[in-house]
Amino acid sequence: MPLGFEKHDHSTCIKDALETAESYCASENLQLTKTRRRVLELLLHEHKALGAYDILATLSKEGLGTQPPVVYRALDFLVANGFVHKIEKLNAYSACTHPGQSHTPVFMICHKCNAVVEAQTKPLRGFLGVAAKAAGFLIERTVIEAVGLCPTCQENTPA
Amino acid sequence: MPLGFEKHDHSTCIKDALETAESYCASENLQLTKTRRRVLELLLHEHKALGAYDILATLSKEGLGTQPPVVYRALDFLVANGFVHKIEKLNAYSACTHPGQSHTPVFMICHKCNAVVEAQTKPLRGFLGVAAKAAGFLIERTVIEAVGLCPTCQENTPA
DNA sequence: TATGTGGTGTTATATTATAACATAACGGAT
């Protein structure tokens, strides 16, 4: 399965993700406005997480707004609708690479190059569910993040 | 297994945890100074996460320091040595309830009453490890947090 | 045309965290 640290045709993956977002918004009567679309695009261009203020700096240059609420509103929309995830460990945001699929995302964060890859691990949800059930806890959302070294940075950082 | 939302003898669990911390520090030549000890104590008194500035407010009343670095330094020490965990989702801190045991902690966070319970789920580490291995990723730390409703709040919040 | 809903613009502020530099306390090597 495509787990993400490999090279790939990036322009295609951006285009696909934008199209998916557009058609989903159309079907759900959601407005993918100029600023929202641009924020999603900026995040799709990276395989790393961007801070809200990094994004705001770009929006600002492009005349799309200068104040924090501009970017936080766009991010709220994108997160609420599953196009973007917040990486809690980094207080930063990353485009969803499995849009449309309901999922319990797992993020692998390289602390050297800051790459962020979103993996799918269905069994994980099951195990968390079992632990939660034993405690009588009702899970609504999960945050699962692993911090470490991506394959490339392991090679360049020999033990 | 004791998963934590049940009632228990709280004064005993605080005392035990402090003693464990003390003997560990003694054996490792770590200094559990007055402020560090007090911060750990404050966190042990709660089964919820406290923000750094909440803790600082108490320290300040007690004459243990008034500036942010005071509490962040104490928290850094306690986190680095495994006595306290940071709850990333809340930007807050919670005393470790399994001190001394090497573990991949899983937190269940009630968004109604703010209770935080730390569970142990060994299999989870395994599954994350498998996913990471498939991606060639080397895990160093993990953040696993579930947000939802604790048993008590489920009862008081009928569907 | 009135009214509700959702989106934007803007000012101000809250919350969380760290940089940087000075001082102190202690232990071991010379």
Next chain:
DNA sequence: ATCCGTTATGTTATAATATAACACCACATA
């Protein structure tokens, strides 16, 4: 005993992240 490295504390200032609150606008529809 003094020098020096290490660790901890005190303090000022500021950085980084996030939200409250209110005014305005556009559009749909009753």
